[in-house]
Amino acid sequence: MALExxxxxTATETNIxxxxxFDLPVHGDSRGWFKENWQRAKMGALGLPDFGPVQNNISFNxxxxxxxxxxxxxxxxxxxVATGSVFGAWVDLRPGESFGRVFxxxxxxxxxxxxxxxxxxxxxxxxDGTAYTYLVNAHWSAExxxxxxxxxxxxxELAIDWPIPLSECELSEADRGHPMLADxxxxxxxxxxxxxxxxxxGRAVRAAAEARGLPGFDYCDIDTFDLSDPGDYAKYDWxxxxxxxxxxxxxxxxxxxxxxxxxxxxxxxxxxxALMARTCAEHGIALVHVSSDYVFDGTVxxxxxxxxxxxxxxxxxxxxxGDLAVAGCPRHYVVRSSWVIGDGRNFVKTMRALSDRVxxxxxxxxxxxxxxxxxxxxxxxxxxxxxxxxxxxxxxGDVEPSAPAPHGTYNLTGSGAVESWAGIAERVFDLANxxxxxxxxxxxxxxxxxxxxxxxxxxxxxxLDLSKIRAAGFEPRDWEDELEEYVSTL
Numbered sequence: 001m002a003l004e005x006x007x008x009x010t011a012t013e014t015n016i017x018x019x020x021x022f023d024l025p026v027h028g029d030s031r032g033w034f035k036e037n038w039q040r041a042k043m044g045a046l047g048l049p050d051f052g053p054v055q056n057n058i059s060f061n062x063x064x065x066x067x068x069x070x071x072x073x074x075x076x077x078x079x080x081v082a083t084g085s086v087f088g089a090w091v092d093l094r095p096g097e098s099f100g101r102v103f104x105x106x107x108x109x110x111x112x113x114x115x116x117x118x119x120x121x122x123x124x125x126x127x128d129g130t131a132y133t134y135l136v137n138a139h140w141s142a143e144x145x146x147x148x149x150x151x152x153x154x155x156x157e158l159a160i161d162w163p164i165p166l167s168e169c170e171l172s173e174a175d176r177g178h179p180m181l182a183d184x185x186x187x188x189x190x191x192x193x194x195x196x197x198x199x200x201x202g203r204a205v206r207a208a209a210e211a212r213g214l215p216g217f218d219y220c221d222i223d224t225f226d227l228s229d230p231g232d233y234a235k236y237d238w239x240x241x242x243x244x245x246x247x248x249x250x251x252x253x254x255x256x257x258x259x260x261x262x263x264x265x266x267x268x269x270x271x272x273x274a275l276m277a278r279t280c281a282e283h284g285i286a287l288v289h290v291s292s293d294y295v296f297d298g299t300v301x302x303x304x305x306x307x308x309x310x311x312x313x314x315x316x317x318x319x320x321x322g323d324l325a326v327a328g329c330p331r332h333y334v335v336r337s338s339w340v341i342g343d344g345r346n347f348v349k350t351m352r353a354l355s356d357r358v359x360x361x362x363x364x365x366x367x368x369x370x371x372x373x374x375x376x377x378x379x380x381x382x383x384x385x386x387x388x389x390x391x392x393x394x395x396x397g398d399v400e401p402s403a404p405a406p407h408g409t410y411n412l413t414g415s416g417a418v419e420s421w422a423g424i425a426e427r428v429f430d431l432a433n434x435x436x437x438x439x440x441x442x443x444x445x446x447x448x449x450x451x452x453x454x455x456x457x458x459x460x461x462x463x464l465d466l467s468k469i470r471a472a473g474f475e476p477r478d479w480e481d482e483l484e485e486y487v488s489t490l
């Protein structure tokens with residue numbers, strides 16, 4: 001087979017989602033040839049995921065007609081030919097609409113292919129002495145081998161037009177015995193670990209995952225897995241995981257100003273995320289970490305993601321430290337929120353209870369003071385959960401991510417008007433009992449003037465710029481619409 005020299009480096013999408021064929025520039029003369037077999041920057045610009053290879057394997061095929069496959073393995077692969085040529089056939093064995101889809105092409109030193117996890121590969125050597133090499137982003141292990149899945153090379157449903165009839169080929173007995181597509185098991189998605197599962201956000205993520213029927217989600221809280229304890233990381237086989245959603249945090253902002261609270265706050269919000277970031281970086285895992293408006297001093301409004309960190313409080317400082325640690329993980333999403341409302345104790349529930357007391361004639365409470373010089377938007381946990389799944393790449397009908405957003409930091413709050421705590425309280429009072437006039441506006445300084453114990457400084461402006469997450473394809477709901485629905489359930 002004649003080798004084509006001096007091609008332009010190009011990437012071509014295939015009919016199997018996520019799989020790319022690369023034409024490679026090969027420079028040749030009378031001595032032989034040279035090529036850049038894999039070039040991270042150039043190929044990344046053409047759409048190759050930054051898949052983080054950790055192992056390089058070579059398959060040598062002594063004679064023309066040696067045929068291997070069809071095997072689907074739990075890692076991404078970049079496959080290229082060192083010498084000779086192969087006919088390759090790939091079958092999507094991931095669950096979903098593309099299950100069973102087939103793509104074929106010939107690979108020689110001038111053509112390579114990127115194969116996503118769960119896509120079965122097979123190769124037929126077209127020349128004696130053919131060798132192909134592949135980069136993979138997980139170390140081989142017996143545990144991972146147990147997750148392989150297979151389909152038969154000769155399945156008529158696949159209709160693969162082998163250049164050399166299989167009856168004339170060298171096949172292993174194992175490959176001859178693989179199941180037909182109708183009996184093949186789809187590749188199970190990488191698992192997802194949700195930490196802090198008993199908190200407001202953790203419960204919302206569980207509800208969203210269960211509503212979508214997403215498989216492979218594991219849940220834990222600090223009683224079974226403490227992110228800040230290095231010894232606890234041995235409880236998991238991290239090679240099985242594709243994502244961690246860290247919903248756990250220390251959120252008692254005033255208690256964090258005490259000596260005991262300070263230590264607990266830094267352990268949960270900084271030490272734990274740093275250890276998890278290191279673990280995820282080592283294993284190529286996507287890490288979602290929830291941040292806070294408290295990483296800013298709040299002197300200006302509408303904070304973009306790239307605003308310099310300027311925390312005022314111990315809590316804010318610990319969250320900022322966690323953000324910086326997580327940003328060191330290549331596959332990270334720092335999700336910055338504010339004024340979180342969900343299933344648990346929260347401001348809206350408190351205001352609803354106070355509104356009921358004001359409305360009760362036998363109760364002496366007739367007015368409630370709420371601060372009016374802190375400005376922001378509510379963030380409902382159901383929207384946070386949906387936004388996180390969107391960033392990870394879940395789309396309608398997906399059982400595993402198909403279109404992850406670029407890694408980085410994203411603001412995620414409710415959309416709509418910026419309001420004060422007092423304004424939100426008035427809205428809750430009106431929705432509950434029509435008694436919004438009972439909310440008395442007061443400054444933060446006056447509200448805490450008689451407080452006992454340390455009080456953490458609060459940012460004045462907590463509204464976050466939502467343009468980046470909108471550009472990623474997620475539109476947060478208006479917090480006022482969500483508030484009305486939420487109050488009706490209380």
